[in-house]
Amino acid sequence: LLVRHAGKVIREKYFREIANGAKVLSLALTEPESGSDSTKIRTFAEKKGNKYVVKGHKIFISRVKYSDFMILVARTKPYEKVERKTEGITLFVVDLREVKEGSIEMREIRTMSNTAAYELFIDGLEIPEENVIGEVDKGFYYLLDLLNAERFMIAAEMIGNAEWFINKASEYAKNRVVFDKPIGSYQGVQFPLAKVYAELEAVKAYFNEGLKYLEEGSDVKGIGNYANISKYLATEIAWEAGNVAMDIYGGYGYAVDSNVERKLRETRLYKVAPVSQNLVLAYVAHHILNLPRSY
Ligand SMILES: Cc1cc2nc3c(=O)[nH]c(=O)nc-3n(C[C@H](O)[C@H](O)[C@H](O)COP(=O)(O)OP(=O)(O)OC[C@H]3O[C@@H](n4cnc5c(N)ncnc54)[C@H](O)[C@@H]3O)c2cc1C
Structure with a gap:
């Protein structure tokens, strides 16, 4: 995904660490109201100046507590306002080492397997605009x-x-x-x-x-x-x-x-x-x- 679609800044900033296996990544897609039906996600990233501010709720996110980076899937256009339900979704690289204190609360979900899965309560998470993967609104593809x-x-x-x-x-x-x-x-x-x-x-x-x-x-x-x-x-x-x-x-x-x-x-x-x-x-x-x- 990153090799194909990430821009210059993400490549220069994160590629070496991810590619040499030194850093751990997680993917935050699933939400309480949207598992299989993934275009119904509600987590929203609003553009404010040169950054995005995110509010939302994710669930069953594996390893996130021990990850350095998270690929966050969020809506940048509400579901109700897009012609195709796959539009208006954007992918972000979140550098978990740099997030503002209190903007992501993580609660462990104990499961029957050895996956360390977490529920994420996201409020006021700031992501620099250069951390958008590819084009805004095209993330689902x-x-x-x-x-x-x-x-x-x-x-x-x-x-x-x-x-x-x-x-x-x-x-x-x-x-x-x-x-x-x-x-x-x-x-x-x-x-x-x-x-x-x-x-x-x-x-x-x-x-x-x-x-x-x-x-x-x-x-x-x-x-x-x-x-x-x-x-x-x-x-x-x-x-x-x-x-x-x-x-x-x-x-x-x-x-x-x-x-x-x-x-x-x-x-x-x-x-x-x-x-x-x-x-x-x-x-x-x-x-x-x-x-x-x-x-
Ligand atoms: C331990 C664990 C780790 C996980 N890690 C991650 C992670 O790292 N990142 C992440 O984003 N997500 C993660 N997930 C979430 C996982 O991807 C979802 O649980 C999965 O996509 C199913 O979504 P759901 O649980 O909401 O089930 P639902 O979508 O509620 O489905 C429930 C049941 O209904 C059936 N169903 C639904 N719609 C239809 C249909 N149209 N036709 C027939 N059957 C249907 C499904 O097959 C399923 O059996 C993890 C889950 C677990 C349990």
């Missing part, structure tokens, strides 16, 4: 670049989780002896593992094909299709592999020390975030199958 890349990233993570579950459960099945034989010798244990392994191979092939589109970069629709479907398939297979591992571990899967239940909880998040599986299916229905839009 830039955001798609970020969201597609994020979907590939989640898919990669979920493929890794699926492999982790399969490898861990296979090892356990070789060593756990029940009725005088390793449970891995019973087909009731082998077949679910073999099934998720075979399905995962197909998901990996699809994902790797998509990466070629992402790297080549010109076929925007192709990238969107592969990003969405890869995220969907990889999350489904990781979730299935996690449940297979839980079954194979028997009662020991519930033991915190096995780490299987933790990984399963972490995997569950991606059924909902950063985009829910339903919304991916809606994308496929609307953008690939050309079915009438449901929203």
Whole structure:
């Protein structure tokens, strides 16, 4: 997103630190009244002289307390005053090390996974105008670049989780002896593992094909299709592999020390975030199958 759309000042000021991995970034998009329906955000950035002053409310913002920068998604034109709902949204780089005291209150939301998620109450946050990413009011279109890349990233993570579950459960099945034989010798244990392994191979092939589109970069629709479907398939297979591992571990899967239940909880998040599986299916229905839009 920044490489494609950020201007000279952002490049000179922040690129080196972000690119060399020394600094942590978070994305503040979701709001209490606007999750899946992201164009309905209400957080508003008003231009005052050479800066923007922001008031709003964000929720479930990962890592923000430990981040150096935040990409803030805010309206610069109210939803009611734009012709297309995707217009009037602007992206800002917020340097969290420089924000005025009291302009962002952060409250932790305790969740079932290890994501440090925060609710943000923003009032009087000042952002210099040179921290606008790309053009004012056009941020939603830039955001798609970020969201597609994020979907590939989640898919990669979920493929890794699926492999982790399969490898861990296979090892356990070789060593756990029940009725005088390793449970891995019973087909009731082998077949679910073999099934998720075979399905995962197909998901990996699809994902790797998509990466070629992402790297080549010109076929925007192709990238969107592969990003969405890869995220969907990889999350489904990781979730299935996690449940297979839980079954194979028997009662020991519930033991915190096995780490299987933790990984399963972490995997569950991606059924909902950063985009829910339903919304991916809606994308496929609307953008690939050309079915009438449901929203
Ligand atoms: C741990 C965690 C970390 C997060 N980190 C971040 C972050 O760093 N930055 C950020 O901006 N956000 C973050 N999020 C927010 C996340 O992206 C949203 O939760 C997600 O986009 C879904 O929005 P929602 O929770 O408001 O669900 P809703 O939009 O209220 O949806 C609820 C349910 O309704 C279904 N639904 C809604 N509309 C339709 C429809 N038209 N058709 C069919 N089904 C539909 C959805 O699929 C979902 O199952 C995080 C969330 C969590 C839980």
